[in-house]
Amino acid sequence: MKRPADLAARRVVRLLRWYPASWRARYGEEFAELLLAELTEQPRSARRTANVIASGLLARCTAAGLTSHELPPAEQIQTGAATMCAAFAVFLTFGVAMLAQLATGWQWASPRSASAAAGTVAMCAGVAVLLLISLAAAVPVAWAVAVVAIGHRDGRLARPAGLALACAAALAIGTRHFQNSWPGTGGTGAHHHLVPAGLAAFGWAWTLSVSSFWAHPALLVIFPVAELIWMLLSPVAVIALVAALVTVVRRLALSGGLLRYLTQLAVAASAAAVPFLAGAASWVLGSGPGQAGLFRPGLVDGADLLMMALSLVVALRLSLALLHARRQLPAAD
Amino acid sequence: MPDPASTPAQAGSLVTFGRYAGPATLILSSLADGAKHGYALTKDIEEFASVRLAPGTLYEALSRLESQGLIEALASEDRRRPYQLTVAGAQALRAHLADQRRVADVGLRRLARSWGPA
Numbered sequence: 088m089k090r091p092a093d094l095a096a097r098r099v100v101r102l103l104r105w106y107p108a109s110w111r112a113r114y115g116e117e118f119a120e121l122l123l124a125e126l127t128e129q130p131r132s133a134r135r136t137a138n139v140i141a142s143g144l145l146a147r148c149t150a151a152g153l154t155s156h157e158l159p160p161a162e163q164i165q166t167g168a169a170t171m172c173a174a175f176a177v178f179l180t181f182g183v184a185m186l187a188q189l190a191t192g193w194q195w196a197s198p199r200s201a202s203a204a205a206g207t208v209a210m211c212a213g214v215a216v217l218l219l220i221s222l223a224a225a226v227p228v229a230w231a232v233a234v235v236a237i238g239h240r241d242g243r244l245a246r247p248a249g250l251a252l253a254c255a256a257a258l259a260i261g262t263r264h265f266q267n268s269w270p271g272t273g274g275t276g277a278h279h280h281l282v283p284a285g286l287a288a289f290g291w292a293w294t295l296s297v298s299s300f301w302a303h304p305a306l307l308v309i310f311p312v313a314e315l316i317w318m319l320l321s322p323v324a325v326i327a328l329v330a331a332l333v334t335v336v337r338r339l340a341l342s343g344g345l346l347r348y349l350t351q352l353a354v355a356a357s358a359a360a361v362p363f364l365a366g367a368a369s370w371v372l373g374s375g376p377g378q379a380g381l382f383r384p385g386l387v388d389g390a391d392l393l394m395m396a397l398s399l400v401v402a403l404r405l406s407l408a409l410l411h412a413r414r415q416l417p418a419a420d
Numbered sequence: 421m422p423d424p425a426s427t428p429a430q431a432g433s434l435v436t437f438g439r440y441a442g443p444a445t446l447i448l449s450s451l452a453d454g455a456k457h458g459y460a461l462t463k464d465i466e467e468f469a470s471v472r473l474a475p476g477t478l479y480e481a482l483s484r485l486e487s488q489g490l491i492e493a494l495a496s497e498d499r500r501r502p503y504q505l506t507v508a509g510a511q512a513l514r515a516h517l518a519d520q521r522r523v524a525d526v527g528l529r530r531l532a533r534s535w536g537p538a
Contacts, residue, residue, distance in 0.1 A: 110483075113483075114479055114482075114483065116496070116499045116501075117457065117458055117496070117499060117500055117501040118458070118475065118479055119499070120457075120458070120459070120498075120499045120500045121457075121458035121459050121462070121475050121478070121479075121500075122475055124459040125459075125462075125475055134474070135474055135475065138474035138475065138476040138477060139474075139475055139476045140476075141476060142474075142475075142476025142477065142479065142480050143476070145476075145480060146480070158487075
């Protein structure tokens, strides 16, 4: 039988896990002492447990640059940029899945409704701008990572950077393989295409796991085993890629100039995502019942739209925090 | 995210603490007579204000006060870390309590005029 003191210590350890590692490193020890004293005085309190859990989640949001608790400006920008990276990964995953469906459908026939056509065009323009912005952010960050990871042999950066490269390579190779075997992609003579057939197929294969088939498990048997494995593994690779990129951005020592530059790009990306989302909403919400084939929106597209809207809300909130932090950066930095 | 309406004059004041202004005032008031660690703060505040700050709320307010430079951590005693008021913290507390006293005085005067003395 365990002693009450041991049980209390284990409960404290469990409660502390709700807080982020950076918070635990600073306050963990003293907070654990306070909790132990509280548990001794009053062993059970659902209200106290709920308060600690809520505060832990709030501390995690703060660590992601999402609350009103101001971090030092440079830390706020770096943390915010890392969270922005994750928010746009979610936005683009669901956005590209939707656009790939529309772009592939357009190869077979033009959409019948103006809202679907306008929406698809807006999404194409939006994704092009977002990819350009991503490239503009990735080049200087990749250069800075290479200098530190290779030049200074910094393992704390080299490991997540290596993981990111490995995941990106696995995703690119897998996507290239499956884009050629997925029925419905590849074009039909490309008389109607809005997006090059290969690009549409690449986007489709990249986001094959974003599918309404998960809601109908019995229908999954029509998929070849290799594609089912890809549908299961590719999201894992995407999550690992994003987690590695977030780690890299948070660990990299960025100069004041690069922080300002990344802030501008983050704000520009948030602005470019608005017409993209508007285009997606125009198709999902504005298309009438007469749409056929891939232009007929389904429940999965509504769910896509919701995920994109949520991630954009996070991105816009971060943009405001980044702009505020940018104004507070030392001028000489 | 900081309130866009906040001005430089408000920096370091309790106005920017939002819903943590109450706990922050209690903590600063408790520290006004000397340094205390987390549990001692909880007990002291419970005694003088009849409010028991939950541990999560206490430490969220402590971290905000510390990041604003209104309190500072002292060297750890065993595993407990005491906090003490800074000069900026004393000024912020004095200004905040003076504001609260003005509001209380007006309210009490008006009550006395309309409803008679207590």
